[in-house]
Amino acid sequence: MCGIVGYAGSQNAAEILLDGLKKLEYRGYDSAGIAVMNNKHISVNKVTGRIENLCEITENGRSVIGKIGIGHTRWATHGSPTDINAHPHMSNSGKFAVVHNGIIENYIALKQELINKGFNFESETDTEVIAHLLEMYYTDDIKKAFYKAVSRLEGSYAIGVISTDEPDKIFLARQSSPLILGVGMGENYFASDVTALVAYTKNIIYMDDGEFAELTPDYIKVFDWAGHPVEKPINRITWDIQAAEKGGYDHFMLKEIIEQPAAVRAAICPRIKNEKICFDDSGIDKSTFTGVEKIIITACGSAYYAGCCGKYIIEKLCGIPVETELASELRYRNPIIDENTLLIVLSQSGETADTIAAMRECKNRGAKTLAIVNVVGSTIAKAADYTIYTLAGPEIAVATTKGYTTQLAVLYLFSVYFAKEKMLLNDEEYHRLLTELKDLPKYVEEAIDMNFNISELAKKYCNTNSIFFIGRNTDYAVALEGALKMKEISYIHAEAYAAGELKHGTIALIDENQPVVALCCNEQIIEKTVSNIVEVKARSARVIGVSFKNNEKILTVADDIIFVPRVDGLFAPIVEVVPLQLLAYYIAKEKGCDIDMPKNLAKSVTVE
Numbered sequence: 199m200c201g202i203v204g205y206a207g208s209q210n211a212a213e214i215l216l217d218g219l220k221k222l223e224y225r226g227y228d229s230a231g232i233a234v235m236n237n238k239h240i241s242v243n244k245v246t247g248r249i250e251n252l253c254e255i256t257e258n259g260r261s262v263i264g265k266i267g268i269g270h271t272r273w274a275t276h277g278s279p280t281d282i283n284a285h286p287h288m289s290n291s292g293k294f295a296v297v298h299n300g301i302i303e304n305y306i307a308l309k310q311e312l313i314n315k316g317f318n319f320e321s322e323t324d325t326e327v328i329a330h331l332l333e334m335y336y337t338d339d340i341k342k343a344f345y346k347a348v349s350r351l352e353g354s355y356a357i358g359v360i361s362t363d364e365p366d367k368i369f370l371a372r373q374s375s376p377l378i379l380g381v382g383m384g385e386n387y388f389a390s391d392v393t394a395l396v397a398y399t400k401n402i403i404y405m406d407d408g409e410f411a412e413l414t415p416d417y418i419k420v421f422d423w424a425g426h427p428v429e430k431p432i433n434r435i436t437w438d439i440q441a442a443e444k445g446g447y448d449h450f451m452l453k454e455i456i457e458q459p460a461a462v463r464a465a466i467c468p469r470i471k472n473e474k475i476c477f478d479d480s481g482i483d484k485s486t487f488t489g490v491e492k493i494i495i496t497a498c499g500s501a502y503y504a505g506c507c508g509k510y511i512i513e514k515l516c517g518i519p520v521e522t523e524l525a526s527e528l529r530y531r532n533p534i535i536d537e538n539t540l541l542i543v544l545s546q547s548g549e550t551a552d553t554i555a556a557m558r559e560c561k562n563r564g565a566k567t568l569a570i571v572n573v574v575g576s577t578i579a580k581a582a583d584y585t586i587y588t589l590a591g592p593e594i595a596v597a598t599t600k601g602y603t604t605q606l607a608v609l610y611l612f613s614v615y616f617a618k619e620k621m622l623l624n625d626e627e628y629h630r631l632l633t634e635l636k637d638l639p640k641y642v643e644e645a646i647d648m649n650f651n652i653s654e655l656a657k658k659y660c661n662t663n664s665i666f667f668i669g670r671n672t673d674y675a676v677a678l679e680g681a682l683k684m685k686e687i688s689y690i691h692a693e694a695y696a697a698g699e700l701k702h703g704t705i706a707l708i709d710e711n712q713p714v715v716a717l718c719c720n721e722q723i724i725e726k727t728v729s730n731i732v733e734v735k736a737r738s739a740r741v742i743g744v745s746f747k748n749n750e751k752i753l754t755v756a757d758d759i760i761f762v763p764r765v766d767g768l769f770a771p772i773v774e775v776v777p778l779q780l781l782a783y784y785i786a787k788e789k790g791c792d793i794d795m796p797k798n799l800a801k802s803v804t805v806e
């Protein structure tokens with residue numbers, strides 16, 4: 199979704215803005231623009247298509263002179279992707295330039311009011327109302343006008359404004375859309391995402407909802423809704439720019455698949471101390487989950503599918519009922535929730551609009567909330583009662599991989615921790631599970647190594663129009679993620695099906711043109727899935743079996759085999775998903791797809 203970036207300092211702003219915008223490309227966008235202050239004049243450059251186009255018309259920013267500026271990548275919501283609809287948007291007098299992420303829900307009424315007062319609108323966007331509101335309220339104090347303009351807005355926003363009347367300042371406001379400030383020496387920055395700033399500074403201030411800021415080369419001041427100054431801590435980013443670069447890989451997605459052993463290690467190992475799981479970095483202790491009688495897991499997309507695995511794992515280990523529900527459904531339902539309900543919220547970005555809304559709804563109904571989130575300081579991380587970070591590092595490819603596996607890793611840790619607190623594990627079993635947990639990074643690494651030549655299999659199946667993914671129990675939960683990976687990056691129709699359900703209708707679709715990926719890693723029910731393989735083979739389907747090394751039963755029935763290391767059945771999802779990620783990746787590569795930025799998708803879905 200949209201990204202914003204801004205700079206105030208002594209260097210040529212446009213070059214820094216363009217570099218920041220390039221770092222935000224992964225979020226998904228269809229147009230981009232910058233506004234730079236030069237001698238009390240704002241010059242605006244904006245174009246549809248890639249940032250490269252913006253670089254071309256500005257000679258990589260060199261032809262735009264000025265030391266203060268704001269930039270934007272737009273993912274069209276209101277109005278099609280055109281040069282005019284691209285941000286920044288100007289007020290009629292040319293005094294104010296605005297960039298905005300989010301959605302102004304009451305923009306139609308505001309637009310009518312402004313038109314009645316004689317303001318001219320150039321674009322179809324909701325954002326343009328902000329520029330005209332500023333002009334309407336401005337007499338001699340921009341801060342006052344900004345507060346008044348923002349107080350009229352309903353919806354979500356991260357806003358950056360520059361004005362010719364205070365040419366060395368950037369004005370900022372945040373509500374339900376990420377906004378961070380970068381602290382430099384004689385220069386300061388803002389952005390919607392740390393990746394845009396990490397090459398310039400590692401000192402970051404996370405703005406909260408309802409906060410405003412003033413940013414100049416020399417200072418950053420943050421204010422609350424009433425205009426009172428707010429003391430904000432400066433946080434140090436622990437990863438560097440290499441983590442957000444491809445580092446020799448063809449795609450971020452491949453790099454992130456390969457990074458999974460390290461990411462899973464980072465999520466698990468620091469939290470096992472003296473042969474005990476501790477979440478002291480999350481404020482969780484013995485009493486935190488006392489009285490919990492029911493768990494609801496909510497999330498969107500892949501995070502939801504990680505939650506589907508979590509349901510099996512938690513119910514098995516902790517003996518507590520777990521419901522999983524898509525955030526976009528949960529938020530509009532009347533869920534039965536009380537103070538004995540624990541809501542687990544999964545999100546890589548921590549900014550997914552539906553997940554935030556579902557969390558708020560459940561919190562209002564009394565649920566305790568536990569967020570499992572990757573992006574530090576994100577909205578979900580801050581709003582939850584407890585947050586466990588997945589510590590995966592920056593995930594740039596739109597299709598999540600290490601985000602998903604680290605969510606699983608934390609769900610495993612949580613389940614073993616909770617089961618122990620509930621006295622459901624004796625010491626021997628607890629230590630056995632701890633050993634398995636510590637070994638997971640090694641198993642994930644083996645799953646990658648064992649599937650190095652999956653690119654050959656990809657060549658064989660890349661021309662198909664449709665693939666089924668079947669499995670039972672945790673295998674089914676992983677099938678859901680395998681099918682999503684295939685759809686989103688290779689554009690091949692894929693469907694995950696509970697293997698036992700095939701006979702109830704879907705088997706009608708099976709023929710020689712319908713490959714089936716059959717997941718058989720859950721030893722308890724392998725026999726049953728093998729029967730389903732035999733059934734689809736009888737209808738001429740080609741079957742790719744996924745199972746642990748040397749599983750004879752699979753060898754005899756499947757046409758092609760993908761092996762993963764043998765692990766305790768409970769932990770199978772975290773290893774069996776790896777070859778499915780690789781298969782989707784190599785099929786998409788064979789087809790020449792834009793793997794890191796699949797069409798129509800955005801990394802962080804900040805609108806409903």
Ligand code: F6R
Nearest residue numbers: 499500501545546547550597598
């Ligand atoms: C798929 C994918 C999405 C996200 C979903 C939730 O590869 O990445 O389905 O999982 O949009 O995003 P987060 O986890 O940021 O809340």
